[in-house]
Amino acid sequence: MSDPQSPAGPGPGPAPRRRKFWGWGYEDEQPSRADVLAIAAQARATLGFGGERVLDPPSVADLRLPDPRLAPPASLAPLFTASPYERAAHAYGKSYRDVVRAFHGEFPHPPDLVALPGDEDGIAAVLEWCAHVGAAVVPYGGGTSVVGGVEPPAGERFAGTVSLDLRGLDRVREVDTASSAALVQAGALLPEADRQLRGHGLTLRHYPQSYRFATVGGSIVTRAGGHYATGRTHLDDFVQSVRAVTPAGLWESRRLPASGAGPSPDRLMIGSEGVLGVVTEAWLRVQDRPRFKVSATFAYPDFTAGARAARAIVRSGLQPANCRLLDPDEARLNQAGDGKEAVLIVGFESAHHPQDGLLDQAAGLALAHGGRRHDGSGDPAGPATAAEKQWRDGFQAAPYLRDALVAAGILVETFETAVTWDRFEELDAELHRTARRAAASVCGAAAVHRRLTHVYPDGAALYFTVLGPARRGSELRQWDDIKTAVGEALLAGGATITHHHAVGRDHRPWYDRQRPDLFARALGAVKAELDPEGILNPGVLLG
Template sequence: MPERSWWGWGTDTGALSDEEVEGIAEVLRRRFGVEARRRRPPAVSQLDLPAPRVSPPRSLAEIASMSAQDRAGHAMGKAFRDVVRALRGQLDHPPDAVLRPRSEAEVAAVLDWCSSAGIAAVPYGGGSSVVGGVEPDVGEDYAGAVSVDLGALDQVLEIDEVSQAARVQAGVLGPSLEAQLRPAGLTLRHFPQSFEFSTLGGWVATRAGGHFATGPTHIDDLVEALRVVTPAGTLETRRLPGSGAGPSPDRLFLGSEGSLGVITEAWVRLRPRPRFRAGGSCRFPDFLAGARAVRALAQSGLMPANCRLVDPVEAQVNGIGDGHDAVLLVGFESADHPVTAWAARAEELVRDHGGVPEGSWTGGETPPEAAPGRPDASAAWRDAFLRAPYVRDVLVQLGMVCETFETAVTWDRFEHLHATVTEAVRGALEEVGASTGVLTCRFTHVYPDGPAPYFTLVAPGREGAELEQWDTVKAAAQEAVLAAGGTVTHHHAVGRVHRPWYDRQRPALFGAALQAAKATLDPAWVCNPGVLVDKP
């Protein structure tokens, strides 16, 4: 695998070409009237990293690195704020060391050392966090902080083809996981946008959502059992298809973000790889009209694999629309039977709600044909979706404020939330001098009782003040989300960024119970301090 970029998304070899960057710069000139100059990141050798405060003991020396490259690459996640600071060479909280345990015993040894020495241990999977979840920003109460990189624990250890499940180490990246499952004809069917650069353990720790819009798409639904190394000992849950035996221990660690221990293995539920596909795209005069059709589709019981509604501007940006109509992408798949009948019923349903399908929503073992004279909208969207993080990095290099935020809300509150958030963001953009900014929205997931709206902002930045501009907009958006009945995050996790609003969303008694659980599992309070709860 090519070496990861220390400062931005993915790999340097996967980044946009100079020609593509110039094309984006020209679009910015026409749309915003800005003459953007591309900022380049400093070389690692140019970074002024503070000297490490702690050194791993001799027993851990073989798995430890204190190189500038490793410390820089583990200093932050991949959010807008992270990329801006990296381009400035501003690494506020680099780890003092990076440790790469090769076994559970070495994970336990790392936690033992950290607990005894008062060193914060921040678990690290693929490093794709956009909420500050992997940044060692742990305050002054610790002798130091280390990044615990699980990348060496990357194997599928066992496949139970009878039960369609697998025991998998937590550090495996998405592509490697699927490659190891493929010979058995099975798949986890969990494809977040970060799939190429995120790990199973990271998905479990952050309650990640996959690409598929309905059905078991959250990692919550795909976890059968867990092994977790905590400072107080190793915990293993029982493999079961379901259980009514008290509160689920798995649920305690799903979404724990490394604050209770290090997830080292998971038994995950698999399914046969799909062979039959059908579906298509359709257009609506506006986003809210499309949302009403999506609600009917979500409540129909058809359970499409893909049901992604994209507003007119975002559809145009991603090459699947003309900027006037909202676009809905719908897809069905199965390993067992043709799904043409499901697609036909979905097409009929969206027509009933004012949608105009493009082409015929039929299929077999291959995706449906594109509408005459048009490219396949689903394929175009998929390509744009996977390239989006690289495009984001270029926009930031060109001085733009470019970031996303997401939520989920019940259908009865959706239109109010959409209006409230849009108004709040527009007001914040005026406040920070970026009134020409563009805000778009799409649905990433849909449920019978509500959608998961995902907002994207692109606005001209003010040189040197981009972080302050975004912080103002982000705060306004989160306040509006809470006021309108949404969640502070649907699948990006809490991390350190969402803590102020998460603390207000959760019941106070639950926060106290979570503190008590952490005190039991992590008595020295060294596991990723600062996420989810503070020391009482």
């Protein structure tokens, strides 16, 4: 549920805060035009391009949405809304393609209705009615997808589209302290779930960049990556059991710490991206809130040297909570370095034991691989956490900053992947070359930054940020050309099209080639059983 504003004075009560329908954050967080102009000027000074002309975002009153094609029966009418704000807010996720279209007021096929059920019975009723009238259903959690995962399908196959919003299912229903687990409803925002767990001294400790607005259910069905750079890196690792409503009936797995009883039913629903059913709740492994935290940063002459150090740390058996490597440009952009060296951030945390000894071991390996202690300001004797704080602040601010960059005419988007260590250095170099070449070709100028987000004993996840001057009206074509080039390079290099951003519609062309054909047919058979009319999130994963 949305957080209330503090009331300004006497009156009927606090008004609910509304999220921006076109971008990231709440409406009352939108920077002033003067602030956006200042951001544009700073970006132009740093990047050497963009910000010459700054546009203002649209208002709901500016929108011209097509009329709804659906009308629910009177018995279900209280579950639905067709307000222009809700329809626009549910039309897109939060990728660059999404923000650009919404910023320019382009809503050719928003959902016809938004469903707001408060329980499983309401979800089942919505699914039954939609199957009856031939309407597509797009499950909607926090709307933070960056791969087209919540965008209504275009075309004439369906009588209309319903965005099924789970915000009404937002509670921690039960806490099992003996097993360190909690039953959490799918619509709970991650911060709200943590708030409800705090009274028990517990936390889910799952912090994706979208943390503020991401939901538990959305994180499950997209296999979202989170806080930990090693060990339990995806929300998959925290799931004990899943419950979902499908058009064919209720799906619920048995809650167990582990099981060898055949293929896991949980694994089928985790990562299903809303095509098999609507996840309503899950038992999740939680943990005591950490009390001991230590970190250090190390500088390296280049990204490759830093990656070799990260590999040595994780292969030693150490599992730092944070082990993120920023290339020189990424470090400079986030004020964690001067742009001449790569920066490796290493951190450990525990609820029970001091971590200084583990950090000392990691530091020994980091230094042995050519690193030096570094605080992000160039002072080797400075505080170890300065660069980490600068990076963390920049990481959390990035979605807000992107809105301003879109207004300033700057293309800014990311892509990420994972590959085994034997192919890592070759792929890293090829992706960097390909992205720079493609971005420079379509934008005229470009900056390409990268970092390691997660490291494993057998490989690592690479995350790239691409920036370039956007051509008004051609932004989508520009990014599509860049994405096509890097997508082809990813598959050619034996990497995955996504490590933690899910598939959605945007990654389908490469996902279809990455997965085995026989698996695709098997998954299609499962969907036909659970969703006989094919109404759930059509175009995602299958179809």
